[in-house]
Amino acid sequence: MRLVGLTGGIASGKSTVSSMFKHNHIPVVDADIIARDALKKNSGGYKKVVAAFGPDILQDDGQVDRLKLGRIVFSDASKRQLLNRLLAPYISSGIFLEIFKLWIKGHKVIVLDIPLLFEAKMDKWTKPIVVVWVDPETQLRRLMERDNSTEEDARNRINAQMSLDLKKSQADIVIDNTGSRQDLQERFSEAY
Numbered sequence: 001m002r003l004v005g006l007t008g009g010i011a012s013g014k015s016t017v018s019s020m021f022k023h024n025h026i027p028v029v030d031a032d033i034i035a036r037d038a039l040k041k042n043s044g045g046y047k048k049v050v051a052a053f054g055p056d057i058l059q060d061d062g063q064v065d066r067l068k069l070g071r072i073v074f075s076d077a078s079k080r081q082l083l084n085r086l087l088a089p090y091i092s093s094g095i096f097l098e099i100f101k102l103w104i105k106g107h108k109v110i111v112l113d114i115p116l117l118f119e120a121k122m123d124k125w126t127k128p129i130v131v132v133w134v135d136p137e138t139q140l141r142r143l144m145e146r147d148n149s150t151e152e153d154a155r156n157r158i159n160a161q162m163s164l165d166l167k168k169s170q171a172d173i174v175i176d177n178t179g180s181r182q183d184l185q186e187r188f189s190e191a192y
């Protein structure tokens, strides 16, 4: 079985590339979805995170206020490391469970779409590593547009990750997504 690592920076275009893999009938495990499940009300991760960060991070319905928690952790590295440490066991076991389910169904190639592939040291499990790269200005603009966020919030999120150029230097395949969606489709078709 081949596990392809699909990574990049926030808003560099991983989800867009991941839908191209799905279009080619290659299944994708999305680490962001698994991380969201790990923080849903009453899950193991939720209980740990609420115990550590306090009830102020909760909405009226008891779910975690993701915007509020995001503001806290993306502007404070030690709080971010704490959140990462608390959720890591739930996220990694969720990822391996999803991969296992696809493997027993007989899939020979599976894509793991994970923004923190290198940061979480999961790069040793994947080959090839595909990095979706964009230039910094395009990344900032797309992130602000997509999330309707301020420049400060967007910069904090970008700075919370390993630099995109460093990720690019460790890639087996680089897909440049600075151009149009059509250009991206062409880059993808050249690589796959």
Ligand SMILES: CC(C)(COP(=O)(O)OP(=O)(O)OC[C@H]1O[C@@H](n2cnc3c(N)ncnc32)[C@H](O)[C@@H]1O)[C@@H](O)C(=O)NCCC(=O)NCCS
Pocket: 009, 010, 011, 031, 032, 035, 039, 066, 067, 069, 070, 073, 080, 083, 084, 087, 091, 114, 115, 116, 157, 160, 161
């Ligand atoms: C802080 C949280 C609640 C903010 O939620 P929000 O809905 O605003 O963002 P979302 O989860 O959709 O993430 C958007 C992007 O932010 C980046 N990001 C998320 N968590 C982190 C992190 N801990 N460090 C660096 N970048 C991160 C990723 O590029 C991700 O694609 C959430 O991101 C979270 O629980 N993060 C910790 C879990 C994690 O590490 N997730 C990454 C997947 S492995």
Ligand SMILES: Nc1ncnc2c1ncn2[C@@H]1O[C@H](COP(=O)(O)OP(=O)(O)OP(=O)(O)O)[C@@H](O)[C@H]1O
Pocket: 008, 009, 010, 011, 012, 013, 014, 015, 016, 017, 032, 115, 142, 143, 146, 177, 178, 179, 180, 181, 182, 184
């Ligand atoms: N080539 C492109 N031209 C214009 N907009 C694009 C292009 N590629 C992606 N986008 C847009 O940029 C934003 C970020 O793309 P996408 O959501 O695929 O990134 P991502 O890497 O999956 O982000 P995250 O790390 O937050 O999950 C989205 O709004 C998407 O529609």
